[in-house]
Amino acid sequence: MKIYAGPMEGITNYLFRGAYHRHFSGIDTFFTPFVTGTHLSKKEKRDICKENNEGMDVVVQVLSNQTDDFLSVAHIVSEEYGYSLLNLNLGCPSATVTSRKRGAGFLALPDKLEQFLDEIFERSPVDISIKTRIGMHDASGWEQILALYEKYPLTELIIHPRIRDAFYGGLPDLDAFALAYQTSRHPLCYNGNLFRKEDYDNIVSRFPNVDAVMIGRGLLINPFLPEEIKGISVPKDRLARLRDFEEDVRKSHLTYTDGGPHKVLEKMKEIWGFYCYNFENPEKLLKKIRKAQTMDAYLAVIREVFSNI
Ligand SMILES: Cc1cc2nc3c(=O)[nH]c(=O)nc-3n(C[C@H](O)[C@H](O)[C@H](O)COP(=O)(O)O)c2cc1C
Structure with a gap:
């Protein structure tokens, strides 16, 4: 089972990731907080460049609903920074993001989303994985969203099974995750409320064939969690x-x-x-x-x- 460090805007920048990597083990891949726009800012460049991420496997995440912006970033990360994969954010719940129909807001526009995915999967120079929520105001469209994802050669589907309106509250909807588990051909990653080893055990006992789990807040709430999951023992206090x-x-x-x-x-x-x-x-x-x-x-x-x- 692979363990991913989830992106957390404002927290998990390269300085945080580097420190985590020096003091704790067990993470297979770190995801960067999202980048946006056509070009990368100085701060974003610093965050993704290989020198600042030495010894770590890193996936860059992008937040976009514009084909040209996505493709521009895809070319930059591939040609200037040597990445071969981009993760698309379809989960951000922040009002400033969803009001512009990005992140989880894009899930409410399935026709536009389909057109966008058609175009980026046709023309992207890098592989694409998706990190998604299960809907905007409710999960009634989740089956349709899942069916849409089946059209494309995603390298992985990371599911945070909450609707946008839940933000980070309440419990993840495990039945919604189960629908993906039963029907999707993509490698799946589960994300949401993994804080203790028991949380992880519960997910794995219900979904034994998931490929990976992603830990967001749990990396700070219990930074030992990846070591506990993998049975890595570190003698230090x-x-x-x-x-x-x-x-x-x-x-x-x-x-x-x-x-x-x-x-x-x-x-x-x-x-x-x-x-x-x-x-x-x-x-x-x-x-x-x-x-x-x-x-x-x-x-x-x-x-x-x-x-x-
Ligand atoms: C402060 C904060 C910032 C976040 N920023 C991002 C982000 O940039 N991209 C993203 O996909 N998810 C972001 N998330 C969501 C987390 O990656 C994760 O999906 C969510 O917190 C649920 O997982 P958890 O219960 O393990 O925290 C953020 C969450 C928090 C709390």
């Missing part, structure tokens, strides 16, 4: 590993991002929104971290968290 990872992420951002400590502090606060669940009284801890107005105040909280090592 868990708390020390959590400390070292936090330090690595923070220092890499301080060294390599524009914007200075204040911006890095905001990023660390976002990360702790998930990372706090590795500790006792997570909500209380998160409150303390969010209260920190300076990097020094933040560091004082962090020192206290790891004071027992």
Whole structure:
């Protein structure tokens, strides 16, 4: 079973991925947060270039509903960056994305989606995989969406079985995933709410032939999860590993991002929104971290968290 690190816009950039890769094992492939538009920004180039992703298998994700934009990015990633696969985002639930009929918003326009897929699969210089939700406002069109995906030679179909309106709440719809499991000829990847080994075991016992699972928030909520799933044992103390990872992420951002400590502090606060669940009284801890107005105040909280090592 392959384990993928899911893309998380604003969090899982190359600095995060590099730090994760240095401190934890078990991930087979990392997906980048989505790129958009016709050309790549400086930040996007930095994120995908091979020098910044050494030793990792990386798939670039693209968010688009425009054939020319998609193909332009496909040519750039293939000719300038040496990638042979692009992942298409048909799942992003953010209002700014769906209102422009991209991400999960594109699922509500099956005819346009079909035309777009016809064109990109006909002309793309790279292979294409899809990461999808099961609908926009409801899942009534899911069977039709699945049937559409059967038309194309996807390398893989990654399913986050929630409708867009659920955002990240409630439980994934395992019956919707089951429909794909029973009917799709594509290699399938399951994604959604894998936080503990039991979550993974439940998915694998119901869907033993899935090819891969993708872990998003779980990589922060429980960064040991891929090792636990694969039975990799690392002798080092868990708390020390959590400390070292936090330090690595923070220092890499301080060294390599524009914007200075204040911006890095905001990023660390976002990360702790998930990372706090590795500790006792997570909500209380998160409150303390969010209260920190300076990097020094933040560091004082962090020192206290790891004071027992
Ligand atoms: C902050 C955040 C940013 C995300 N950004 C992306 C993204 O850029 N592309 C994408 O396909 N999914 C994105 N996702 C969705 C995750 O990759 C994943 O599909 C979702 O969180 C469900 O999996 P999980 O329960 O393992 O977190 C994002 C999720 C979060 C919470």
